[in-house]
Amino acid sequence: MQHCLTRIAAVGLALLVGGTAFEAAAQTLRFSTVVIDAGHGGKDGGSVWNGLIEKKLCLDVAKRVEAGLKSRGLKTVMTRRTDAFVELTQRARLANRVPSAVFVSIHFNGSRKTIISGGEIYYRSTRGKTLATAISRSIKSRVIGGSRGIFYGSYKVLRETQMPAVLVECGYISNKREALRCADPAHRQKLADAIVSGLLAARAR
Template sequence: MILLHRLSRIAAACLALLVSGAGSEAAAQTLRFSTVVIDAGHGGKDGGSVWNGLIEKKLCLDVAKRVEAGLKSRGLKTVMTRRTDTFVELEQRARLANRVPTSVFVSIHFNGSRTTLISGGEAYYRSSRGKILASAISRSIKSRVTGGSRGIFYADYKVLRATQMPAVLVECGYISNKREARRCADPVHRQKLADAIVSGLLAARGR
């Protein structure tokens, strides 16, 4: 009887440790930040991908501004790497971001491929903290946006490598795909993309 009582107490202790560990792991999957640096990809002389009558740089800036509005409405501070159709060097974008304390970095893009059947959003990361952002945004896009998400991927992009904070590059969809291009041309769809990015950021922040 005493042996059974001891075994029961050991089992309870083990269960408590497992629950505690799970809680710590969950806590580790959120980030602390008060500001989001929003990077509208391309701009100026760099138009990015051009497919089906759409120019990537214009879509990027439109979605970036919508993300900014969404974050501000929820009480977060924002910094934009560009607000107009201007060319900004990648190094300059990273330097600007690195001057912002307690922040994360989100670079917004639209994709293109000669394999025009490919569609869907993608999120790229380089660091473990960036992976938290990428995962949260990818899940949000998958659940909220027509076309969904193709998942998250590791990449050594300059804006991910040169930024010191958690950073993610979001490809909002393939404008080389005619059906997806029609969606991306619609402001309603772009608002849904922006809302999904905002929701993902808030999820990564643990609210």
């Protein structure tokens, strides 16, 4: 009886260890390229609050993310590099042509409830949730204002992309204090660094 109990315990331990390893593996993603989507652009300015225009902030952070990823040996594809209007479907189509990739759409938020502040990361798929979790943790630990958490979202760029995809709201420019931070290039660099670190944390080695 004791022998049987010992064997059962050993099997249980093996399953536990195996399960833990499986869960750890499931929490990482395999990709070599990041498609970086700077939100809005051209005739679509996005949110405009406290003297800030969302489309400009999005492109600035997107370029910083690109530089950070390239310096760490990852390939990147940008959906826009200039103040150009790009249809949402076109952004998704471009992304879907890129092999071994994840998709990160960069935005800044606005709300009539100007007390709200902090980043938000949206996902739609299970693999997107893995990416969102890693980026949210990174922003929370590295950036003043932090992250309000991850949320399920059915945005078009999340619905139509076929790879793990997230939409990162970097902060609420409708909040005066947060708008002041977002206007500072040093803060935008910290946001970009946090997004890069989150992507690397989610990537399978």
